[in-house]
Amino acid sequence: MITASYPDLIDAPIFITGGGSGIGAAFVRAFCQQGARVAFVSLDEDKAQQLCASVEEETGVLPLFQRCDITDVEHLQQCIASAAEQLGQFRVLINNAARDTRHSLDKFSADEWDASLNTNLRPHFFTAQAVAAGMRAQGGGSIINVGSNSALLGLAGYPAYVTAKAGIVGLSKALARELGPDNIRVNALIPGWVMTERQKELWVTEEALEECLDQQCLKRTISEQDCANSALFLASGASAMISGQSLIIDGGRV
Numbered sequence: 001m002i003t004a005s006y007p008d009l010i011d012a013p014i015f016i017t018g019g020g021s022g023i024g025a026a027f028v029r030a031f032c033q034q035g036a037r038v039a040f041v042s043l044d045e046d047k048a049q050q051l052c053a054s055v056e057e058e059t060g061v062l063p064l065f066q067r068c069d070i071t072d073v074e075h076l077q078q079c080i081a082s083a084a085e086q087l088g089q090f091r092v093l094i095n096n097a098a099r100d101t102r103h104s105l106d107k108f109s110a111d112e113w114d115a116s117l118n119t120n121l122r123p124h125f126f127t128a129q130a131v132a133a134g135m136r137a138q139g140g141g142s143i144i145n146v147g148s149n150s151a152l153l154g155l156a157g158y159p160a161y162v163t164a165k166a167g168i169v170g171l172s173k174a175l176a177r178e179l180g181p182d183n184i185r186v187n188a189l190i191p192g193w194v195m196t197e198r199q200k201e202l203w204v205t206e207e208a209l210e211e212c213l214d215q216q217c218l219k220r221t222i223s224e225q226d227c228a229n230s231a232l233f234l235a236s237g238a239s240a241m242i243s244g245q246s247l248i249i250d251g252g253r254v
Helices: 020-031 043-058 074-088 110-120 122-137 149-153 159-182 198-200 206-215 224-235
Strands: 014-019 038-044 064-067 090-096 143-146 186-189 245-251
Touching: 014 020, 014 074, 014 122, 020 038, 020 043, 020 090, 020 224, 038 043, 038 074, 043 064, 064 074, 074 122, 090 122, 090 224, 110 122, 110 159, 110 224, 122 143, 122 186, 143 159, 143 224, 149 159, 149 186, 159 186, 186 224, 224 245
Parallel strands: 014 038, 014 090, 038 064, 090 143, 143 186, 186 245
Antiparallel strands: none
16 A cells, blocks of 8 residues: 655654554554654553564564553643653644443443543643643644544444544644644544454454445545545645544545
């Protein structure tokens, strides 16, 4: 797959949540391939360390990994501060970490609802809070909040997750308005059904995949790299006048 080159990302400090696997790992690899200085957090230390070793071997760039539960906002912000001390104030923030655990209306408690939003929405606000001053001081930056087209389609089977992903679009628009005078751009990146290992292990069936492809204009599955290519664009100066928008990568699913 062809990946564009963005020279302005060379040496750019990038912070990514949920970078240890799936789409997040593709983000880490893609930005390191551009020569950026990448820091990421993840819960899965084994996968994260394997990713770091693989990326360094491939690109010569060693990502900075910290283990973090993003529901612990104080620790998450401490990780951002620590990484900024080592790599420099962040030019790009990607809020990627999420959990799409299936659940129903009838069998979902208040504590489970809170846990879902504390993973899928709340961290996006507080990571932006943590990087805003540094971006402001260096004349701007790009915040990319990863949503899901499940919110656009109103998919059943995980209503708290869908709610959070809809909230990401609203948050992105609100922050774009607030931070725009400081030349900080905020956009939502909205993937469709991406064929990560987690999806393949837990949710993908022949029937479900056929139904999805029937609804897509483009008749192939979506890869992690498809999402990474769009994140590179939104992070770079190529999208300098794009803010408060949603970039949908779902093969034209209708």
